[in-house]
Amino acid sequence: MALRDITLDDIESLAVGAWVLGTGGGGSPYLGLLNMRALYKEGHRVRLMPSQELADDDWVAAVSNMGAPLVGQERLTDSRTIARAVALMERHTGYRFRGIMALEIGGGNSIQPLMAAAHLGRPVIDADMMGRAYPEAQMTSVAVADLAPCPLTTVDVRGLESVVEKVPTWKWMERVSRKICTEYGSIASTCKAPRTGAEVKKWGIQGTTTKAIAIGHAVREAQRRHEDPIAAILSVEPGKLLYKGKVVDVERRATEGFLRGRTRFDGMDDWRGAAMEINFQNEWIVAWLDGKPIAMSPDLICVLDSVSGEAVGTETIRYGQRVTVIALPPPPVFLSPKGLQHVGPRAFGYDIEFKSVFA
Amino acid sequence: MRRIGIDVGGTNTDAVLIEDGKVVRAVKAPTSEDVTTGILDSLKSLGSTGVLKDAGGAKRIDGVMIGTTHFINAVVQRRHLTKVAALRLGMPASASLPPFCDWPEDLAALVRGGVWMVEGGHEYDGRPFMPLDEAAVTRAAGEMKAAGLGAVGISAIFSPLDPGHERRAAELVRAVLPDAAITCSSDLGRIGLLERENAGLLNAALADLARDTIAAFEKAIRESGIAAPLFITQNDGTVAEAAQARRLPVYSFASGATNSMRGAAYLSGLADAMVIDVGGTTTDVGQLRHGFPREANSVVQVGGVRTLFRMPDLLSIGLGGGSHVSLDPLKVGPVSVGYRLLKDGIAFGGRQLTTTDIAVAAGVLALGDRARVAHLDAATCRKVFAEAARLAEEAIDRMKTEAADVPLIAVGGGAFLIPEKLAGVSRVIHVEHGDCANAVGAAIAQVSGECDQIFKDMTRTEAIAAAQGIAQDRAVAAGADRASLATIESEDMPLAYLPGNSVRVRVRVVGDVAAG
Numbered sequence: 018m019a020l021r022d023i024t025l026d027d028i029e030s031l032a033v034g035a036w037v038l039g040t041g042g043g044g045s046p047y048l049g050l051l052n053m054r055a056l057y058k059e060g061h062r063v064r065l066m067p068s069q070e071l072a073d074d075d076w077v078a079a080v081s082n083m084g085a086p087l088v089g090q091e092r093l094t095d096s097r098t099i100a101r102a103v104a105l106m107e108r109h110t111g112y113r114f115r116g117i118m119a120l121e122i123g124g125g126n127s128i129q130p131l132m133a134a135a136h137l138g139r140p141v142i143d144a145d146m147m148g149r150a151y152p153e154a155q156m157t158s159v160a161v162a163d164l165a166p167c168p169l170t171t172v173d174v175r176g177l178e179s180v181v182e183k184v185p186t187w188k189w190m191e192r193v194s195r196k197i198c199t200e201y202g203s204i205a206s207t208c209k210a211p212r213t214g215a216e217v218k219k220w221g222i223q224g225t226t227t228k229a230i231a232i233g234h235a236v237r238e239a240q241r242r243h244e245d246p247i248a249a250i251l252s253v254e255p256g257k258l259l260y261k262g263k264v265v266d267v268e269r270r271a272t273e274g275f276l277r278g279r280t281r282f283d284g285m286d287d288w289r290g291a292a293m294e295i296n297f298q299n300e301w302i303v304a305w306l307d308g309k310p311i312a313m314s315p316d317l318i319c320v321l322d323s324v325s326g327e328a329v330g331t332e333t334i335r336y337g338q339r340v341t342v343i344a345l346p347p348p349p350v351f352l353s354p355k356g357l358q359h360v361g362p363r364a365f366g367y368d369i370e371f372k373s374v375f376a
Numbered sequence: 377m378r379r380i381g382i383d384v385g386g387t388n389t390d391a392v393l394i395e396d397g398k399v400v401r402a403v404k405a406p407t408s409e410d411v412t413t414g415i416l417d418s419l420k421s422l423g424s425t426g427v428l429k430d431a432g433g434a435k436r437i438d439g440v441m442i443g444t445t446h447f448i449n450a451v452v453q454r455r456h457l458t459k460v461a462a463l464r465l466g467m468p469a470s471a472s473l474p475p476f477c478d479w480p481e482d483l484a485a486l487v488r489g490g491v492w493m494v495e496g497g498h499e500y501d502g503r504p505f506m507p508l509d510e511a512a513v514t515r516a517a518g519e520m521k522a523a524g525l526g527a528v529g530i531s532a533i534f535s536p537l538d539p540g541h542e543r544r545a546a547e548l549v550r551a552v553l554p555d556a557a558i559t560c561s562s563d564l565g566r567i568g569l570l571e572r573e574n575a576g577l578l579n580a581a582l583a584d585l586a587r588d589t590i591a592a593f594e595k596a597i598r599e600s601g602i603a604a605p606l607f608i609t610q611n612d613g614t615v616a617e618a619a620q621a622r623r624l625p626v627y628s629f630a631s632g633a634t635n636s637m638r639g640a641a642y643l644s645g646l647a648d649a650m651v652i653d654v655g656g657t658t659t660d661v662g663q664l665r666h667g668f669p670r671e672a673n674s675v676v677q678v679g680g681v682r683t684l685f686r687m688p689d690l691l692s693i694g695l696g697g698g699s700h701v702s703l704d705p706l707k708v709g710p711v712s713v714g715y716r717l718l719k720d721g722i723a724f725g726g727r728q729l730t731t732t733d734i735a736v737a738a739g740v741l742a743l744g745d746r747a748r749v750a751h752l753d754a755a756t757c758r759k760v761f762a763e764a765a766r767l768a769e770e771a772i773d774r775m776k777t778e779a780a781d782v783p784l785i786a787v788g789g790g791a792f793l794i795p796e797k798l799a800g801v802s803r804v805i806h807v808e809h810g811d812c813a814n815a816v817g818a819a820i821a822q823v824s825g826e827c828d829q830i831f832k833d834m835t836r837t838e839a840i841a842a843a844q845g846i847a848q849d850r851a852v853a854a855g856a857d858r859a860s861l862a863t864i865e866s867e868d869m870p871l872a873y874l875p876g877n878s879v880r881v882r883v884r885v886v887g888d889v890a891a892g
Contacts, residue, residue: 048570051473087830087880088500090568091533093470174469175506202499263776269869276869332869337663337670337689339774 020064020140025057027230028131033327034233035127037250038225038345040317041331042300043124043150044086052096053128056135063131066116066140068221071214075115077142078103079159079212080133081126083171083194084204086332089125092204098174099129100136102208105170109180112211118142120157120209122225123150123300129206144221148348149317152275152299154194155187156360158350159212162220166190171197171205222348228254236326246326247341257374259304259312260293260342261285261323267334275299280320280334282342293342295320297331302365304342312374313362315347344374378437380422380602381819382415383635383812384444389414390815391422399643401427402812411446412592419600428602435602439889441818443609443631446589447582451679454482458557459489460580461525463516463549464573465496465508465532465541475531475573480680487581489525492516496541497533500878501832505533508541510548517552528558529580531573535562537829557583563624565828567880571684578681579626586625590618607855607889611687613638613668613817614824614886617855629678630687633660635817637669637688640785642820643807649783650772650801653813654790656698657712661771662690664785666864668886693771697790701729701760708763723749734760735792764793773800787813823889825851825861828882836879840866843881856887 023031032046071077080099082089103117117130117137122145130141146157154160169181171194179197184190198205212221231253239249251258262282269278277298284291294305301318303310312318320329323339334340351360352373358364361371378395384407392402403421408414422428423435430436450456462475475491476484494512497505520528528549532541539562546558561569561576594606608621609631621628636653647667653660663670669688676687694710698717701708713720713728720726723736723744735741737752738761776782781802786794787810796804809816827846831839844863852858865884 048473051478055472055477085500087567090570091497091500092466092505093473093569095469095472097472176468202503202505 020066020070023063023065023131023141025054028053028057028128030230030233030237031127031226032233033236034229034231035122035124036328037232037236037319037321038122038127038148038229038317039124039150039328039330040300040319041297041329042152043121043126044089045330046125046128048089048094049125049128049132052094052132053135056096056132061135063134064140065143065226068142068144068214068218068223071115071142071217073213073215073218075214076112077212077214077217078106078114078117078133079120079146079209080117080129080207081120081209082129082204082206084198086125088202088204092174092202094125095174096132097136098172098206100133101178102170102172102206103133103137105172105178105180106168106208106211109168109170110211114139114211115214116140116142118217118221119145119226121145121147121150122229123147126150127226127229141226142217142221143226144217144223145225146220146222148222148225150300151360154191156364158220158222158348159216160187161350161353161356161359164212164216164220165210167210169194169210170208171201173201173205177201220350222350239326247321247323247343250321250326251343254345255375256343256345258341258343259374260288260291260306262288262293262340264334264336264338264340267336276331278331282340285339295342296367298365299331301331303362303367303369310369310372312344313367313369313371314365315351315356315360316374317345317347319343319345346375347373379819380419380437380440380604381815381817382418382440382442383632383814383818384411384414384442384446385632385814389418390812391418392809392812392815392819393422393427394816394819399809399816401425402809402815404812410592411444411589412596415442415593415596416600419596419602423600437602437604439607440597440602440604441607441609441615441821442593443635443814443818444589444628445632447585447625448629448678450582450585451483451578451681454486454679456585457486457581458527458584459525460487460577461489461520461523461528462491462573462577463513463528463530463545464491464493465530465545466569467493467495467506469497469505469533470569473570475529475577478570478682479574483679483681487577489527490520490523492519496545498535498538498541500534500537500830502538508544510544513545513548514552517549520549521553526553526556527580527583528553528556529561529573529577530558531561531569531576533569535560536565536567536572559624564626565826566684567828568684571682574681575626575683575685578678578683579624582625586622590622594618607821609635609818609821611685612671612824613821615821615889616823620854626685629685631818632814633662633690634669634688635814635821636660636787637662637664637817638667638820639813639815639817640664640787640807640810641667642816643787643809643813644785644805646783646785646805649785649805650775651785651787652768652772652794654786654788654793655696656717656789657694657696657714658692659695659768659771659788659790660690660692661775662688663775668864689775691771691775693767695764695767695793697730697732697793699731701731701734703729703756706759706763708760708767731760731764731790731793740792761793761795765795765798768794769799772798776800786810822886823851823854823856824884824886825849825854825856826882826884828880830878830880832878834877834879836868839879839881840868840883843883844885847883847885851885851887855889857890858887861885861887
């Protein structure tokens with residue numbers, strides 16, 4: 018497989034699909050999408066490259082924006098900022114990156130590598146390190162693999178630039194980089210520890226940009242044809258329909274810098290009389306049906322608008338919304354005992370044994 | 377209290393007089409091409425029995441409340457819009473997404489007079505993001521003047537938290553352009569720079585229309601001999617004084633539907649219920665909570681522009697008194713004869729079978745010539761009514777937020793289509809003057825104040841109290857009587873990733889219009 022061009026229509030689909038894979042978090046891809054529309058209008062184009070095309074000794078940049086989605090809503094997103102984080106890493110390490118990949122395919126961070134790639138003229142690597150969205154730095158495939166967490170660059174739109182040269186663990190990286198981000202105004206563009214082509218091929222979660230585009234395309238096509246967008250998602254992904262209902266209560270609280278809480282639903286259609294509750298920490302973590310846990314991280318729990326098929330986020334879900342809950346299969350790397358230590362229900366404080374919807 | 381409520385709809389301009397909580401008189405007049413004539417006509421008709429005068433013969437009215445679709449129609453139809461200078465304070469952030477960047481091309485071409493972006497704005501915690509570049513603002517104002525622009529929309533990063541930079545920039549612009557109509561985005565609340573800025577730009581684009589329309593309303597009232605303050609109803613079921621509505625016309629965008637729901641609450645005495653407003657062409661279904669429509673919380677598109685307006689959460693379906701009916705196979709709506717009902721309906725000598733013809737045949741309505749619809753037997757009528765009821769039931773079920781049966785208030789000229797029993801509904805309430813519920817809603821509108829901002833290093837209780845104080849001050853500034861204020865919405869959201877127990881609080885209070 019060779020490189021292929023990503024069309025603007027692909028990016029429109031990516032924005033919809035990545036929001037679904039955000040499993041409630043990850044921030045809206047809307048501002049990234051607007052930037053890509055502007056870049057494509059100016060004549061920029063981005064190509065997508067499968068990991069298999071990488072040589073073992075190639076270097077790959079992994080990028081993401083970190084911080085509060087709310088600050089992003091005010092400062093907006095400038096496509097050049099993430100490119101500067103990559104350029105700083107190249108200056109710092111002396112590497113020349115073969116391509117740029119997403120840390121997190123879920124939500125707005127799915128578009129960050131495209132913006133950097135457009136400015137730097139490199140391809141986007143079709144892989145990420147979460148296969149979804151997660152709240153913390155150690156909740157990635159590369160952290161499960163115990164790959165090096167540093168160095169890391171953080172930049173902001175005013176020209177601030179920092180490098181975290183050395184930390185012993187991913188948890189340390191989370192703490193130190195979070196501090197820098199806070200000082201920048203709770204938003205920073207980051208380039209994570211560079212990865213070799215061999216590492217990306219072994220530990221990357223493969224094909225996730227293509228997957229997000231396919232999901233988004235299915236939803237948009239169904240909307241255009243006035244067909245059921247949720248059935249359309251389930252026709253392109255081996256997911257499971259878990260529930261249809263209405264939001265009857267949303268309870269949110271901020272603890273240790275995260276948005277935690279729970280949403281309760283009353284069943285509709287086939288689920289009339291059945292109550293669902295979903296706990297979240299930025300993302301949807303555990304779904305309970307009539308008091309029994311039926312789906313949990315690392316399975317992807319996606320709460321979707323029943324009419325539009327578009328994802329509903331934990332920050333914006335509200336009383337009265339009519340939603341459909343589906344589960345999508347998790348990346349296999351998270352199903353190992355080590356993987357479950359990082360992202361299983363106990364990693365989020367739920368003393369339950371992981372049981373996959375797909376087992 | 378004697379108040380006149382007027383609703384300027386697409387077809388009719390309705391007017392009601394309310395005195396001490398009772399509807400004294402309600403009238404309908406056709407909406408005129410120039411809105412003013414329709415209002416004058418409806419006021420003339422309202423006063424034709426002498427109800428507007430007191431014992432001494434003077435017209436004693438405490439307030440006139442007008443609801444209008446004028447402003448939203450201007451945006452949707454791309455008419456009467458003014459070119460706007462956009463001034464954003466936030467450089468070097470956001471440069472790749474300038475003002476108007478997500479507008480539909482045709483509307484942007486009409487409204488975009490020029491874009492200026494200079495350094496300024498704040499952080500989430502109130503620190504300046506960049507110092508305001510005052511020299512650049514003054515330079516921009518000079519260029520606006522040279523370009524002949526008279527309407528300006530100013531936005532700044534995190535201005536809902538600290539409007540200081542926007543206000544200072546407005547002063548600097550005014551020093552160069554003393555007559556400019558300036559909209560600061562902080563006056564339109566809500567976090568989300570792009571959506572707030574869009575609202576501000578739309579507002580600035582309506583500056584000339586708002587000035588002319590409200591002047592025309594004032595003239596109509598003056599000419600009708602009524603000496604009472606004018607209020608304009610807003611999207612959320614409250615009113616603003618004419619001066620504020622002239623400054624912020626975007627807040628009056630969706631008032632028609634809201635007024636119907638508020639009127640339904642008032643006429644029925646219910647504060648929590650579903651409302652179905654059946655017009656000639658469409659039926660709106662919404663939900664009343666504490667006497668106000670439940671608001672849509674998500675992004676609202678107006679004429680293709682993404683905004684964060686306060687709008688009622690409504691579901692519209694193609695069912696009304698003018699809906700086309702075909703019998704084989706049975707189909708009701710969504711096409712309607714609309715305002716041609718009295719010409720095209722069969723009972724009126726026309727050729728199109730409508731829901732109104734069915735009601736005439738069934739003896740539900742005494743309109744037109746019943747003989748012309750004598751061929752429609754009782755079984756046929758029952759089938760059509762059942763189909764209309766099914767459409768209504770489906771819409772109600774989609775808008776309900778609880779599984780239990782709820783009361784339903786049926787208003788609007790087509791309310792005869794709503795039967796006494798519906799699935800999911802505990803009881804159906806038909807009310808007197810229900811066909812003028814929108815004008816009643818305008819007459820009884822209250823004044824609101826809202827606060828939506830981030831509080832840091834406070835307990836949740838302290839933050840909510842602080843937000844309440846700000847919202848109350850804003851309501852009083854908008855004309856409310858402080859003693860009557862009540863909080864009707866309070867929502868708090870802790871902010872992920874922000875340190876120091878940051879919490880975003882949104883509070884809305886309402887109160888009665890202060891006397892005199």
